[in-house]
Amino acid sequence: MTEWLPFELHCHTFHSDGKMSLEELALAAKALGLRGVALTDHNTMTGLAGREEVTRKTGIEIIPGLEWTTFFGHMLTMGIRDYVDWRNLSPFHIHRGIEAVHRQGGLVGVAHPFRVGSPMCTGCFWEFEVTDWNEVDYVEVWSGLFPSIRKNNARAFGMWTDLLNKGHRIAATSGRDWHVSDPVSEPVCATFLGIDGCAGGLVPAALDALRRGAVIVSMGPLPTLAVTSPEGQVAGVGDELRLQTGSRSARVAAGADFSAREGQWELPEQKLTLRIVSNAGTLGEFAVTRSEPSASGDISLDGVRWLRAELYGTFCGAHTMIGFTNAIYVRDLHGGSELT
Structure with a gap:
């Protein structure tokens, strides 16, 4: 793990x-x-x-x-x-x-x-x-x-x-x-x-x-991201998601770990926005809170070659990006090449 x-x-x-x-x-x-x-x-x-x-x-x-x-x-x-x-x-x-x-x-x-x-x-x-x-x-x-x-x-x-x-x-x-x-x-x-x-x-x-x-x-809570392909492969941050059947849908699991460096930052009680961003634009948004820190849903991978999660909220008096994941990369093995 x-x-x-x-x-x-x-x-x-x-x-x-x-x-x-x-x-x-x-x-x-x-x-x-x-x-x-x-x-x-x-x-x-x-x-x-x-x-x-x-x-x-x-x-x-x-x-x-x-x-x-x-x-x-x-x-x-x-x-x-x-x-x-x-x-x-x-x-x-x-x-x-x-x-x-x-x-x-x-x-x-x-x-x-x-x-x-x-x-x-x-x-x-x-x-x-x-x-x-x-x-x-x-x-x-x-x-x-x-x-x-x-x-x-x-x-x-x-x-x-x-x-x-x-x-x-x-x-x-x-x-x-x-x-x-x-x-x-x-x-x-x-x-x-x-x-x-x-x-x-x-x-x-x-x-x-x-x-x-x-x-x-x-700077605060740790954004998390994982994607599961139709074949059941789970890809985390930095991994490659390999599509084998030609399907362009996947299951995304995103969240915020509020225990990360806890005590080193302050955050007013609020709903934070987790935005799933890719080369093809925004794929979806989820709301997370301390009481409900995780979310999931289906997304389309049409034209997607990479995706990441960005965490937004009010932090130190400013509405701003609080953190972000690095990319998960997408490869279409059905066509023998990366998605374009």
């Missing part, structure tokens, strides 16, 4: 421009109900020294990472053992670096692609030329605190949607870009990774979840 564990995937210590030690970062993450963090210091991995001891002391898993911080964009790397140099990456050669990370079994993600750039934030605006988006593992579509209300994140979310519409299977994450542990009044988001057993360790399992797209992002 999949366990959804909350992580923060974009963090800095005083080894780059952060204000925390690794242990201070881990303790702050524990106080926020997180299970782990990815340390992504700018252009250095020295902050990872002693990470095993920090995990033993705090219980917080530390995913090794690095943020390439260049004039043309910031790219997050995770799961690498050895430092990968970024200094030979011109705007047209980002794939050199991506290939070097993938050779180590690591992952790469575009950080805050539409944040304001130079001179306010050197390289924060993404300008690298990506010739094959299939080589990019994820996009940080929500960045910062209370990310759903930021216009630059709306652009990043739209960019991810466009990539899905073009047939790319690419994950979406949130990233606080965490530098200091001072108390905040704005909502803190988390990236939940779907862990299917971790006999080999939680860090490899977390990286595998991100690689598979088993990812849900939320």
Whole structure:
């Protein structure tokens, strides 16, 4: 059974421009109900020294990472053992670096692609030329605190949607870009990774979840989504639903887990809306509450190649998207190809 564990995937210590030690970062993450963090210091991995001891002391898993911080964009790397140099990456050669990370079994993600750039934030605006988006593992579509209300994140979310519409299977994450542990009044988001057993360790399992797209992002209750084909196959977030009989109908089960990071967010009593969105438009909407947190119904998969759930409601005084799942992909085996 999949366990959804909350992580923060974009963090800095005083080894780059952060204000925390690794242990201070881990303790702050524990106080926020997180299970782990990815340390992504700018252009250095020295902050990872002693990470095993920090995990033993705090219980917080530390995913090794690095943020390439260049004039043309910031790219997050995770799961690498050895430092990968970024200094030979011109705007047209980002794939050199991506290939070097993938050779180590690591992952790469575009950080805050539409944040304001130079001179306010050197390289924060993404300008690298990506010739094959299939080589990019994820996009940080929500960045910062209370990310759903930021216009630059709306652009990043739209960019991810466009990539899905073009047939790319690419994950979406949130990233606080965490530098200091001072108390905040704005909502803190988390990236939940779907862990299917971790006999080999939680860090490899977390990286595998991100690689598979088993990812849900939320500031509050955790939206959930599963689809059952006419043949009885159940596909969860990040999975592929395979249609074998030519039928274009399916059963969708959606919900909101109000126990996720409970105590770390506040939500007025209300009906939340779970919207099922796809490349073919909105497929349906369900109302969920604390007392009735799940719903189900039949949907048509005519022309559908991917679908996700988006959770909406009033949160911190604004009507906004509270969280979203990553995609479930649809393949028509009856015709031998993906639905178009």
